[in-house]
Amino acid sequence: MELLLNRYRNLTVLLLAILAQLVLLAYQVKSNGEVRLIRVWAVTAVTPLARALETGRSSFSHFLNDYFVLLDVREENKRMKRELDRVHMENQYLRTELDTADRAKSLAIFQAHSPSKTVAAHIIGNTTGSGAKTVIVDRGSTSGIEKEMAVITPDGIVGKVVDVYPTASFVLLATDPTFAAGVISQKNRVHGTLKGQGGNKVIVDYVQNEENVEQGEWFYTSGDDGIFPKGLPAGEVTSVHPGRAKKEIILDPSGFQDGLEEVLIIVEGVHAPIPDTAPSNQQVHFQAPPPPDPGSIPAANPTEAGPMSDADRIIDRYRQIGEQEKHVWGERGRGAPDFNISLEPKPADAAKPVPPKPGDAPAAAAPKPTPHP
Amino acid sequence: MTEITETFTEPRKKKDAVSRFNALALIGIPLAAILFQVYVPQFVKYLSYLELPLLVTVYFALMRRSPVAGVLIGAGIGLAQDSLSSHPLGMFGIVKTLVGYFAATVSQRFDVENPVVRLVLAFFFFFFHQFFYWVLSRALLGQALLFDPQQTLVMALLNAAVAVPLFHILDKLKITGG
Numbered sequence: 001m002e003l004l005l006n007r008y009r010n011l012t013v014l015l016l017a018i019l020a021q022l023v024l025l026a027y028q029v030k031s032n033g034e035v036r037l038i039r040v041w042a043v044t045a046v047t048p049l050a051r052a053l054e055t056g057r058s059s060f061s062h063f064l065n066d067y068f069v070l071l072d073v074r075e076e077n078k079r080m081k082r083e084l085d086r087v088h089m090e091n092q093y094l095r096t097e098l099d100t101a102d103r104a105k106s107l108a109i110f111q112a113h114s115p116s117k118t119v120a121a122h123i124i125g126n127t128t129g130s131g132a133k134t135v136i137v138d139r140g141s142t143s144g145i146e147k148e149m150a151v152i153t154p155d156g157i158v159g160k161v162v163d164v165y166p167t168a169s170f171v172l173l174a175t176d177p178t179f180a181a182g183v184i185s186q187k188n189r190v191h192g193t194l195k196g197q198g199g200n201k202v203i204v205d206y207v208q209n210e211e212n213v214e215q216g217e218w219f220y221t222s223g224d225d226g227i228f229p230k231g232l233p234a235g236e237v238t239s240v241h242p243g244r245a246k247k248e249i250i251l252d253p254s255g256f257q258d259g260l261e262e263v264l265i266i267v268e269g270v271h272a273p274i275p276d277t278a279p280s281n282q283q284v285h286f287q288a289p290p291p292p293d294p295g296s297i298p299a300a301n302p303t304e305a306g307p308m309s310d311a312d313r314i315i316d317r318y319r320q321i322g323e324q325e326k327h328v329w330g331e332r333g334r335g336a337p338d339f340n341i342s343l344e345p346k347p348a349d350a351a352k353p354v355p356p357k358p359g360d361a362p363a364a365a366a367p368k369p370t371p372h373p
Numbered sequence: 374m375t376e377i378t379e380t381f382t383e384p385r386k387k388k389d390a391v392s393r394f395n396a397l398a399l400i401g402i403p404l405a406a407i408l409f410q411v412y413v414p415q416f417v418k419y420l421s422y423l424e425l426p427l428l429v430t431v432y433f434a435l436m437r438r439s440p441v442a443g444v445l446i447g448a449g450i451g452l453a454q455d456s457l458s459s460h461p462l463g464m465f466g467i468v469k470t471l472v473g474y475f476a477a478t479v480s481q482r483f484d485v486e487n488p489v490v491r492l493v494l495a496f497f498f499f500f501f502h503q504f505f506y507w508v509l510s511r512a513l514l515g516q517a518l519l520f521d522p523q524q525t526l527v528m529a530l531l532n533a534a535v536a537v538p539l540f541h542i543l544d545k546l547k548i549t550g551g
Contacts (some may be wrong), residue, residue, distance in 0.1 A: 009441065010440035010441055010444075010474070010478075011440075013441045013444050013445075013471065014440065014444050014471070014474045017448045017470045018470055018471070019445045019468045020466055021448065021452070021462075021463035021467045021470065022463065022467065022513075023466075024461075024462055024463045024466075025462070025463040025464070025513055025514075026464070028461040029461060029463060029513070029514065038452070038462055039456045039457075039462075041456070042453055042456030042457055045404070049404070049408055053412055054412075057416075187434050247451070298542050304383075333532070342485065
């Protein structure tokens with residue numbers, strides 16, 4: 001028997017192993033039972049390893065994810081910063097453009113409504129003189145600029161032209177110590193001479209101590225100097241003190257309030273009255289819509305007609321002329337109606353006068369400017 | 374004996390050389406193979422075709438060149454695999470016991486360090502493993518599992534392809550032999 005087992009040892013072991021497992025299987029199938037212990041051992045042995053593997057895998061996966069995400073975030077951050085810088089620059093540029101547009105609009109509106117004839121000019125540089133408050137503007141003799149012309153902004157006086165070249169001019173600013181201009185106070189009509197000090201402030205000289213000048217009062221050009229027309233804002237009194245013989249009046253020059261980029265050069269000055277109130281700080285003055293052409297017949301119901309442009313009015317006028325002359329538009333051989341005839345107002349319209357708009361009143365009430373001597 | 378036959382049936386001395394492994398390797402490698410099968414296919418689906426516990430069984434049985442050792446290795450790995458499966462204990466155990474036994478028996482006649490022999494043996498034992506498992510499932514458990522010979526042959530080929538480099542790597546863990 002022992003010999004037999006030794007001879008078939010391998011086969012015996014195989015058969016025993018298989019038999020044992022078959023019994024195990026049979027037990028499980030027969031009793032529908034579970035060999036829980038072995039499974040518990042196996043799972044207990046495997047679980048920590050699996051957990052360690054999963055931890056390692058998830059950590060590695062998270063690391064990789066985070067790494068790439070962070071890479072993306074870093075790139076995104078760089079891109080966003082670049083974008084933000086670009087937007088900042090663009091914003092700054094647009095703000096500057098807006099300011100420039102506002103100033104230009106303000107200047108254009110002021111120029112259009114100023115009784116004086118002016119030429120708009122850009123300041124293109126400063127002169128190199130030591131201590132001199134002189135700037136260069138891009139308008140010269142070819143634009144009709146001459147020496148001793150007044151330079152202003154809608155806010156007030158700026159200076160005067162001291163040198164003229166074909167394409168540029170030098171403007172002596174009101175803050176220059178050699179500058180002088182005749183001014184008059186708003187309330188008590190006190191005359192004086194505005195002088196530059198080399199700094200940001202100007203003074204009004206030659207005002208007697210007896211004269212009454214208050215702090216916060218405005219000075220306007222008096223027109224005495226033959227350069228600045230009367231009625232232009234010069235500045236607001238920031239301090240006033242009695243001196244030995246004359247008052248010491250310091251002004252904040254109004255023409256420099258928003259920096260100097262665009263100016264107006266008065267080529268043909270017209271005196272204006274000194275206003276009773278201080279000038280407002282409104283940058284852009286929106287005017288009321290222009291009054292209707294007296295020759296035209298207003299729309300029966302402006303609300304229904306809606307806002308009309310000049311072109312609309314002309315078309316409307318031509319249509320009414322055509323109707324009045326019984327002209328058939330587009331018919332050949334009839335020629336054109338006589339557009340020079342005056343339209344007869346309709347009875348209903350004639351009986352119903354157009355009420356004046358609030359914006360029209362100041363224009364109608366504005367005094368007629370007197371020509372500058 | 375032809376030349377080709379001599380190539381696969383090498384000199385007596387080398388053929389009888391028994392490889393020995395560190396105990397840690399003997400336990401760790403099968404465990405790692407089972408873990409691989411349990412864990413990796415969750416994330417890489419197409420790796421589920423790999424029957425690493427079988428390949429490890431074949432390798433150790435071949436290297437130990439002892440049918441008894443083959444039986445024990447096969448039974449141990451098979452039962453461990455069973456214990457982590459949902460079916461009754463012993464299914465993989467019986468199949469792998471047989472694989473271990475036959476692999477060890479075959480190793481006594483062939484040069485099992487030859488890659489071609491390893492490829493063929495891995496291919497054969499994979500097919501045998503799958504087929505016998507299917508037979509056992511039907512016979513002992515009454516389960517009507519599908520057996521697709523064509524698919525099984527392809528999978529056997531793939532496993533054999535993996536087995537050759539895997540066996541080569543495992544050769545590095547040998548203490549003696551070969």
